Structure formats: C-alpha cells, structure tokens
Amino acid sequence: MIKKVSQKVYMALIFILLYAPIVTLIVLSFNASRTRAKWGGFTIDWYKSLFQNSQIMNALYTTLIIALLSALIATILGTLAAIGMQGMKKKSRTVFMGLTNIPMLNAEIVMGISLMLLFIAFHITLGFSTILIAHITFNIPYVILSVTPKLKQTKRSTYEAALDLGASPLKAFFSVVFPDIMPGVLSGFMLAFTMSLDDFVITHFTKGPGIDTLSTKIYTEVRKGIKPEMYALSTLLFVTVLILLILINVSPADSKKARKVITKRTKAVSIICKRVVPALMAIVLIAGGFYYAGQGGLGTDDKVIVYNWGEYLDPEVITIFEEETGIDVVYEEFETNEIMYPKVQSGAIAYDVVCPSDYMIQRMRENGLLAELNYDNIPNIKNIGKTYLEKSEEFDPGNLYSVPYCWGTVGILYNKTMVDEPIDSWSVLWDEKYKDNILMQDSVRDAFGVTLKYLGYSLNSTDLDELTAARDMLIRQKPLVQAYVIDQVRDKMIGNEAAIGVIYSGEAIYTQQENADLEYVIPKEGSNIWIDSWVIPKNAQHKENAEKFINFLCRPDIALMNFEYITYSTPNTAARDLIEDDSIRNSPIAFPDDEELKDCETYRFLGDEFDSVYNEMWNKVKAS
Amino acid sequence: MKDKLIDLVNITKSFDGQTVLDELNLYIRENEFLTLLGPSGCGKTTTLRILGGFETPDSGQVIFNGEDITKLPPNKRQLNTVFQKYALFSHMSIAENIAFGLKIKGKSKTYIQDKIKYALKLVNLEGFEDRSPDSLSGGQQQRIAIARAIVNEPKVLLLDEPLGALDLKLRQDMQYELIRLKNELGITFIYVTHDQEEALTMSDTIVVMNQGYIQQIGTPEKIYNEPENAFVADFIGDSNIIPSLMVEDKLVKILGVPFKCVDTGFGKNKPVDVVIRPEDIDLVSPADGTMTGIVTHLIFKGVHYEMEVTANNFEWLVHSTDMVPVGTEVGIKVDPFDIQIMNKPVSEDEEAVGVEE
Numbered sequence: 001m002i003k004k005v006s007q008k009v010y011m012a013l014i015f016i017l018l019y020a021p022i023v024t025l026i027v028l029s030f031n032a033s034r035t036r037a038k039w040g041g042f043t044i045d046w047y048k049s050l051f052q053n054s055q056i057m058n059a060l061y062t063t064l065i066i067a068l069l070s071a072l073i074a075t076i077l078g079t080l081a082a083i084g085m086q087g088m089k090k091k092s093r094t095v096f097m098g099l100t101n102i103p104m105l106n107a108e109i110v111m112g113i114s115l116m117l118l119f120i121a122f123h124i125t126l127g128f129s130t131i132l133i134a135h136i137t138f139n140i141p142y143v144i145l146s147v148t149p150k151l152k153q154t155k156r157s158t159y160e161a162a163l164d165l166g167a168s169p170l171k172a173f174f175s176v177v178f179p180d181i182m183p184g185v186l187s188g189f190m191l192a193f194t195m196s197l198d199d200f201v202i203t204h205f206t207k208g209p210g211i212d213t214l215s216t217k218i219y220t221e222v223r224k225g226i227k228p229e230m231y232a233l234s235t236l237l238f239v240t241v242l243i244l245l246i247l248i249n250v251s252p253a254d255s256k257k258a259r260k261v262i263t264k265r266t267k268a269v270s271i272i273c274k275r276v277v278p279a280l281m282a283i284v285l286i287a288g289g290f291y292y293a294g295q296g297g298l299g300t301d302d303k304v305i306v307y308n309w310g311e312y313l314d315p316e317v318i319t320i321f322e323e324e325t326g327i328d329v330v331y332e333e334f335e336t337n338e339i340m341y342p343k344v345q346s347g348a349i350a351y352d353v354v355c356p357s358d359y360m361i362q363r364m365r366e367n368g369l370l371a372e373l374n375y376d377n378i379p380n381i382k383n384i385g386k387t388y389l390e391k392s393e394e395f396d397p398g399n400l401y402s403v404p405y406c407w408g409t410v411g412i413l414y415n416k417t418m419v420d421e422p423i424d425s426w427s428v429l430w431d432e433k434y435k436d437n438i439l440m441q442d443s444v445r446d447a448f449g450v451t452l453k454y455l456g457y458s459l460n461s462t463d464l465d466e467l468t469a470a471r472d473m474l475i476r477q478k479p480l481v482q483a484y485v486i487d488q489v490r491d492k493m494i495g496n497e498a499a500i501g502v503i504y505s506g507e508a509i510y511t512q513q514e515n516a517d518l519e520y521v522i523p524k525e526g527s528n529i530w531i532d533s534w535v536i537p538k539n540a541q542h543k544e545n546a547e548k549f550i551n552f553l554c555r556p557d558i559a560l561m562n563f564e565y566i567t568y569s570t571p572n573t574a575a576r577d578l579i580e581d582d583s584i585r586n587s588p589i590a591f592p593d594d595e596e597l598k599d600c601e602t603y604r605f606l607g608d609e610f611d612s613v614y615n616e617m618w619n620k621v622k623a624s
Numbered sequence: 625m626k627d628k629l630i631d632l633v634n635i636t637k638s639f640d641g642q643t644v645l646d647e648l649n650l651y652i653r654e655n656e657f658l659t660l661l662g663p664s665g666c667g668k669t670t671t672l673r674i675l676g677g678f679e680t681p682d683s684g685q686v687i688f689n690g691e692d693i694t695k696l697p698p699n700k701r702q703l704n705t706v707f708q709k710y711a712l713f714s715h716m717s718i719a720e721n722i723a724f725g726l727k728i729k730g731k732s733k734t735y736i737q738d739k740i741k742y743a744l745k746l747v748n749l750e751g752f753e754d755r756s757p758d759s760l761s762g763g764q765q766q767r768i769a770i771a772r773a774i775v776n777e778p779k780v781l782l783l784d785e786p787l788g789a790l791d792l793k794l795r796q797d798m799q800y801e802l803i804r805l806k807n808e809l810g811i812t813f814i815y816v817t818h819d820q821e822e823a824l825t826m827s828d829t830i831v832v833m834n835q836g837y838i839q840q841i842g843t844p845e846k847i848y849n850e851p852e853n854a855f856v857a858d859f860i861g862d863s864n865i866i867p868s869l870m871v872e873d874k875l876v877k878i879l880g881v882p883f884k885c886v887d888t889g890f891g892k893n894k895p896v897d898v899v900i901r902p903e904d905i906d907l908v909s910p911a912d913g914t915m916t917g918i919v920t921h922l923i924f925k926g927v928h929y930e931m932e933v934t935a936n937n938f939e940w941l942v943h944s945t946d947m948v949p950v951g952t953e954v955g956i957k958v959d960p961f962d963i964q965i966m967n968k969p970v971s972e973d974e975e976a977v978g979v980e981e
Contacts, residue, residue, distance in 0.1 A: 155709060155711060157707045157708070157709055157711035158711045158712075158713060158714075160676075160678055160698065160705070160707070160711070161705070161707055161711040161712075161713075161769075161772075162713070162724070163677075163678075163697070163698040163699050164676060164698050164699070164703075164704055164705045164773075165699075165704065165724050165725035165728065165772070165773075165776065166699045166725050166728040166729060166776070167699055167724075167728050168699055169697075169699075171728065172699075175713075175724075176713050179713075179715040180714070180715065
C-alpha cells in the first residue's frame with residue numbers, strides 16, 4: 001500500500017518537475033497583466049496581438065518555411081544516404097554511420113560557428129539560404145538515424161522480388177522498399193521539422209540581416225524584457241511540437257492494427273499521405289515563394305542595413321522612412337554589445353548603421369571599425385541636447401563617430417512603504433536594516449561601478465587599491481543582499497518582494513506604472529549614465545543612406561515615436577518638448593536635471609587586462 | 625530429349641576473394657524439373673541468383689534460348705523467382721501482390737483480374753484477394769509467392785529453398801503441390817534445396833554440388849543408386865563407404881574379403897571406394913554369409929530396423945524389416961549389382977562429409 005502511494009507520489013513529483021515550467025508559461029500567456037509578478041485576470045489579448053504583429057508573423061512564416069524546406073530536403077538526402085550506407089560493407093558502414101552521428105552529438109555552438117565560418121570563407125551572404133543550408137546540414141543525421149532501422153528491417157528479397165517481376169530498380173524502390181521504410185522516413189521528416197523549428201544556436205550564427213526565426217526573434221527581446229505575446233507564441237510552439245510528437249509516435253502503431261485487412265479506410269489514408277499532404281506542402285512553398293518575391297526589398301540595391309537592439313525602434317518608423325525615401329531597410333537585432341561586436345568585426349555582413357553602447361563605441365573606435373560621420377547629411381543633429389553630446393565625448397571625443405539615440409542612468413529603486421528615511425545615497429545598500437531586502441545587479445561593471453562611486457572614486461577606476469577597497473565592500477555587503485539578478489529586479493520590486501534594488505532608469509518608469517509605491521533616485525555620490533548611439537561601421541556599403549537614416553531618427557516627430565515605443569530617455573530635446581503628458585515630459589526619472597547628472601559617468605572600455613582584473617575580483621565576491 | 629533451354633558455360637564467381645563457383649558448366653532442358661542439391665555454401669543459391677540476374681558471374685556466360693543474357697538485369701529476364709522467405713509485399717493486398725508483375729507489363733484490367741482468379745485457384749487459395757500477406761500462414765504465403773511468379777507465364781521458375789521455412793507435414797504437402805503445378809503449367813522448374821529427400825521426390829534431374837563444384841548430375845534413381853563419389857554417396861541417404869581394392873573387372877576385395885560386383889574398367893589391383901546402401905545388405909546365417917559379424921546396435925525406425933554389425937573391424941550400417949537381436953552372430957551378404965564402385969576422391973570436395981581416409 002505504502003509502496004503504491006509512494007510510487008504515485010514519486011511519479012507526480014517527476015511530472016511536476018518536468019512540466020511545471022511549461023504550465024507556468026501557458027498560464028502567463030493568459031495573464032492580462034504585463035508583468036509576471038501579478039495576475040491581472042484572464043485574457044486572450046496576447047494571442048490576438050500576436051497575430052497582428054507583422055514582425056512576429058514574419059518570423060513565424062520564415063520559421064515554418066525553413067522547417068518545412070529543410071526537413072523536406074534533409075529527408076530526401078538523408079534517406080538516400082541511409083540507402084547508400086545500407087548497401088556498403090559492414091566495416092565502411094560502421095565508419096560512415098559514426099561520421100554521420102557526430103554532428104548530432106557535437107555541441108550546437110560548434111556547428112553554428114563552423115557553419116558561419118564556412119559561409120564567410122566562401123563569401124556566401126548570410127541570409128535565408130544560409131539558415132536553410134545549416135538546417136539541412138544538422139537535420140540529415142536525424143533522418144538517417146530514423147530511416148536506417150527501417151531499412152535494416154526491410155528484406156532485400158522483397159526488392160529483388162520486385163525486380164524479378166519486371167520492375168525497374170527505381171520502380172522497385174518506390175513501390176516496394178519505400179512503403180516499407182515510409183514510417184521511418186516520415187518520423188525522420190517530423191523529427192527534422194521539429195529540430196529545425198526550435199533551433200536557436202545554429203540559426204543565430206548563420207542568419208543574416210533582416211531575417212529572423214521565432215527563436216532568434218524571441219531572444220532579441222531579452223534586453224527589454226520578454227513581451228507576453230512571446231508567452232503566447234511559445235505556448236503555441238509547445239502545442240505544435242506536442243502534436244507533431246504525438247503524430248510521430250502514434251501513427252505507426254495505428255497502421256499496424258489496421259493492416260490485418262487492407263480496407264478502404266487505409267486506402268483513404270494512403271491517398272491523403274500521397275496526394276493531399278504533398279499538395280498542401282506545395283501550396284505553402286509556392287505561396288512562400290511569391291511572398292518572398294513580393295517583398296522584393298532584398299533584391300534592390302538602394303537599401304540600408306540596420307543592426308539594432310531588440311525592441312529598440314518603432315516598426316512604424318521604418319515604414320515611414322521607406323515610404324519617404326524609397327530606401328529599403330534591412331533590419332536585424334542583437335541582444336548584447338558583446339554579441340554585436342564580433343559580428344561587425346568579422347565583416348561577414350556589411351552593416352550600414354549600428355547602435356552600440358558607450359564603452360563599445362569607444363572600443364570599436366579604437367579598433368578602427370567606425371567611419372567618421374558627415375554631419376552635412378545629418379542636419380537634425382541640432383535637435384540633440386548639448387549635455388548628451390558633451391557626455392558622449394567621454395567615449396567619442398569630438399563627436400566624430402556617434403549620434404546619441406537613447407540614454408539612461410543607474411539608480412536605486414525603493415519601496416516607499418518599506419523604508420523609513422528618504423533615500424539619496426548608495427550607503428543604504430550597506431545598511432544592516434535592509435538585510436535580505438536588497439537586490440543587486442548581477443553584472444560586474446554595475447556592481448563595482450556603484451561601489452566605486454559610493455567610495456568616491458571613478459567607476460572606470462584602474463587603481464588597484466581602489467578596486468580592492470571596492471571588492472572588500474562588496475564582500476561585506478554580500479550577506480545583506482537578497483539576490484544578484486538582472487531582469488528580475490523589476491518584477492520583484494513590483495511584487496513587493498524587496499525594499500531596495502539597483503536598477504536602470506528605463507525600467508524604473510515602467511515599474512512605477514505597475515506599483516505606485518516605488519520611487520527612483522540617482523544617489524548624490526553620482527552614478528553611471530549610459531548612452532546608446534548610432535554609428536556607421538567602416539565597411540558600410542550604403543554610408544549615405546545610413547546618414548539619411550540617422551538624420552531621420554533625429555527628427556523630433558520620429559524621435560518622439562521611438563521614445564513612446566521604447567520608453568527610454570531620449571537625448572532629443574526637440575522631441576521631449578513635443579511630449580504632451582506633463583508628468584512624463586517633466587519626469588525626474590526620464591529627464592533628470594543636468595545638476596543630477598553632473599557626477600554621472602559613462603563606462604569606458606578598460607582594455608582586456610583590466611577586464612580580467614574586474615572579473616577576477618567579481619568572482620572573489622561571488623565566491624566569498 | 626528436349627532441347628537445351630539454359631546453358632551455363634564456365635561460370636566462375638567469388639565473393640571477397642573466396643571462390644564460390646569454379647568453372648561451372650550446366651545445361652537445363654525445357655520442361656525439366658531440375659534440382660540443385662548440396663550443403664549450405666556449396667554454390668547452389670549463387671547459381672540460382674546468377675540465373676535470376678541478381679549476381680553477375682566473374683567470368684562465363686549464361687545462355688538462354690540461344691541468347692547470351694549474362695549481363696541482362698533481372699527485370700528483363702523471362703524467369704521468375706520464388707524466394708526462400710516468400711518476399712511478399714506486405715503493404716499490398718494479395719491481389720495487388722499477384723497483379724504486380726502484370727501491371728508493370730501493362731496488361732488490361734480484365735486480363736489481370738482473370739489471372740488473379742486463375743492463379744489463386746491454381747494454388748488453392750480462392751477468395752484470398754483482399755487479405756493482407758501478414759494474415760496468412762507460412763504455407764499460404766509461399767503459395768501466394770508462387771502464384772505471383774507464375775501469373776507472369778515465365779519460361780522458367782526459379783525456386784530458392786521455398787519450403788525451407790515450413791514444417792514437415794506442410795513441406796510434404798507442398799512437394800506434391802509443386803509437382804502438380806509443374807505438370808499443369810508445363811514450364812521449367814529450377815529448384816534449390818539442401819534436403820535430399822525433397823530433391824529425390826520432385827526432380828527429373830538432380831545436380832549435386834559441393835564447394836562450388838558439380839559432383840554428379842543424374843536422375844534421382846541414378847544419383848541414389850550409383851553415386852559417383854564418396855560425397856554424393858554420403859550426402860544422399862545413408863551408406864556404407866568402405867575403402868577397398870579392385871582386384872580385377874567384376875571382383876572387389878572389401879575389408880580383405882573378395883566380393884563379386886558388376887563394375888568394369890577400373891583396372892587391376894586399384895584402390896577404390898565401395899558404396900553399399902544399408903537396405904541392400906542381407907543378414908543371413910553365419911555359414912551363408914560372405915563375411916561374418918556381430919550385431920552391436922539396434923534401433924526401431926518405424927518402417928525398418930536400423931542395426932550396426934561389426935565385421936572385420938568395420939561397423940556396417942544395415943536396414944532390415946527383420947529384427948536381429950544385439951549379440952547375434954550373422955553372415956553378411958550383398959548382391960553383386962548392389963555394390964557400387966567409385967574412384968578415390970581426387971579433391972576435397974569429392975570426399976564424404978566427416979569420413980576420414
């Protein structure tokens with residue numbers, strides 16, 4: 001009895017462990033509140049807006065087309081390969097089988113990088129075709145894996161019997177061998193389709209500008225927080241994969257039962273398999289072909305290739321730009337500066353205009369990756385506030401290379417109901433009173449930056465004594481910290497889970513809308529001010545278009561659209577004047593006084609040597 | 625005698641450096657039931673596969689009706705094969721299986737329907753059209769395989785151990801069935817088996833093979849009664865194979881004792897092998913026998929008793945319907961025409977299996 005109960009409990013535990021995350025995701029996809037910290041009631045709005053979002057639908061279509069095409073081609077190639085290997089002598093068969101298995105066991109990232117290098121080496125432009133080739137490549141082994149066992153079961157004598165009865169080798173294969181291995185081919189196709197559907201790593205490395213699959217699209221949103229639409233989309237993906245898996249696993253058993261007598265029903269099924277499914281596939285493919293041909297943009301030469309953060313530009317802005325100038329915008333997104341840098345550096349894609357952060361602009365400038373801007377083409381620079389251009393000189397002396405786009409500060413977010421005194425100093429982060437109520441940023445520069453500022457040093461300090469002092473402070477602080485997190489500061493503060501958190505100003509505005517008790521302050525010791533600016537890489541092919549694009553973004557009405565979309569502070573003072581809502585136009589979070597920014601510094605790239613010094617010290621803190 | 629239909633000329637075939645057939649020569653007449661008989665690995669299946677076109681010989685020619693078909697692919701040959709494991713197409717119904725070859729030849733629908741009916745009737749499986757092969761027993765599947773082959777009206781039907789997977793009773797039934805079919809259809813059957821009884825029952829001609837060489841070709845009676853070497857004698861039925869000395873024509877010394885025989889032309893005082901079938905030995909009283917011995921073993925086999933008689937240091941295998949108790953002293957007598965004289969084996973393949981010199 002006890003044994004039985006414990007068996008059931010154990011099973012339940014396992015299933016909870018396996019499926020709790022997915023259930024959470026599905027539940028959140030129906031949550032009316034934007035934040036995952038609060039339940040705002042049931043809604044299917046996210047599903048609706050999902051289907052209205054042309055970018056996502058575009059990515060979905062790309063994903064499906066690539067999955068279908070790559071699965072189809074891989075199935076054909078893989079089946080042929082399996083047949084070929086079946087005909088080999090045992091020794092060479094084992095060798096080949098092993099060789100085809102390796103790509104499956106190999107780390108995806110190795111596969112992704114090596115494919116990217118290969119494409120670059122052969123001067124193949126990264127884009128739709130390279131993703132397709134990559135997917136075919138990693139799908140073939142899965143097809144071989146699922147076809148081979150079926151081939152082994154197939155008796156050679158049935159093939160010979162067909163030849164004997166007058167069938168040509170081709171006819172014999174299709175009428176006798178193929179039906180026998182069909183279940184394997186089908187499940188190979190499904191497997192390949194599924195693998196392609198949810199691949200991220202390899203796609204990430206082999207995709208080009210202007211094209212995204214669902215997984216890469218979702219990932220680009222990491223910086224600004226994943227939108228609930230993505231929960232809805234992920235739910236749909238999960239359900240799709242689930243259905244596919246059920247199809248793969250259920251169909252062979254069914255057909256075996258139905259085999260006893262070959263009935264009309266099985267005939268109907270075979271007609272569906274033989275005629276309807278291929279017809280549907282053909283329709284999708286042809287429609288896709290027209291769709292892509294209709295897009296046309298990729299073909300013309302008058303274009304500008306934009307490489308920007310995820311969710312960092314109002315899509316409407318691109319449409320207006322294209323309509324006004326006739327220049328096609330090829331748009332690609334990145335997730336972090338560190339991911340963007342090697343892509344630009346490798347020259348695999350000649351981006352025309354990129355939006356890195358301050359310290360990265362310095363690094364790119366020092367490494368000669370940037371082209372000087374011709375301000376004759378960017379008259380709208382006049383709309384950018386003086387303060388920001390001055391701050392930009394810290395990483396771009398003379399403003400030769402960059403035009404500020406968004407900016408913000410790092411400060412303290414606190415819950416008015418949970419603190420006793422007015423907060424205006426970093427010192428609260430070391431206050432024993434708030435033990436286990438403090439959230440720190442899990443990032444080396446932010447953690448040290450805050451501490452160095454508190455100690456009165458520069459947050460770009462390269463003085464070992466200063467750094468050691470900061471390190472010791474952080475070690476002392478550690479017992480007080482509830483958690484070192486990045487994204488979750490926002491949700492935890494909204495959910496009243498902590499009293500004090502280090503946060504970016506852009507997020508602070510949003511948290512205030514969700515929880516009125518929250519307050520943001522830039523401590524009096526000064527802090528970090530960050531600036532993301534537009535730059536033009538040296539190898540840009542359409543420099544004039546890029547300058548037109550930057551100029552366009554500096555137009556007050558356009559800058560306003562972007563501000564409203566992104567909600568991060570804009571350096572465009574003309575745009576700020578256009579904001580209708582007083583509380584936002586005069587928000588101390590979005591637009592702090594110049595006085596408050598006086599002691600704020602941008603991060604600078606400290607060189608590889610000090611990078612490792614910082615990291616080593618941060619590791620000491622984390623390990624203490 | 626009818627004309628040669630198939631002529632295999634100097635066929636040599638090796639796999640991975642191992643010779644399976646060595647300079648094989650064989651012809652098959654029209655309307656003949658020819659059996660290739662031998663132990664596994666003797667080359668009989670390879671010979672059949674060369675006939676069917678599934679293997680190409682390394683050298684030599686396959687002549688069919690006067691035409692060289694050595695390089696012709698299987699689908700272009702006027703032969704059909706019945707495979708050892710039936711090789712039915714499991715995703716097709718019985719009717720579709722039978723219609724397969726006819727459809728490829730582009731026959732009309734009504735013709736195909738008639739043929740299916742006719743073939744199923746021929747193999748006693750009327751009404752099985754819509755069944756699936758998986759739902760049939762082994763014997764039924766084999767008959768469908770035969771039906772599928774014969775609807776194409778081949779000149780020759782190749783059968784590769786078709787009864788090998790069936791149980792004894794079914795096998796015997798199918799043997800009669802095959803003989804009946806062959807007589808009704810009037811086509812040439814080339815049959816491969818390792819079962820000597822099957823070969824003796826059905827064949828017009830038996831080709832005994834070992835290690836890639838033909839050992840003897842002949843009618844079942846000739847093969848059984850007059851084996852040409854120790855291998856054939858040993859492989860077909862039970863026999864006493866005794867090293868002996870041919871003294872002169874019609875006189876042979878077996879175990880030192882002279883016996884009269886009918887064979888001539890072996891020369892004088894020449895070592896030979898003598899074959900005496902166990903049922904050809906008469907056990908008589910010691911005084912009447914050419915040789916005397918003692919019964920050492922006795923087993924009841926149903927139709928007859930099987931005995932071992934030790935005489936002159938040789939264990940004689942004797943079959944007899946009369947029982948002689950163990951320990952009895954008996955005389956051994958053999959009629960001259962029951963003594964078969966053979967030359968000593970000149971190569972390994974001619975030796976009896978498991979018999980040392």
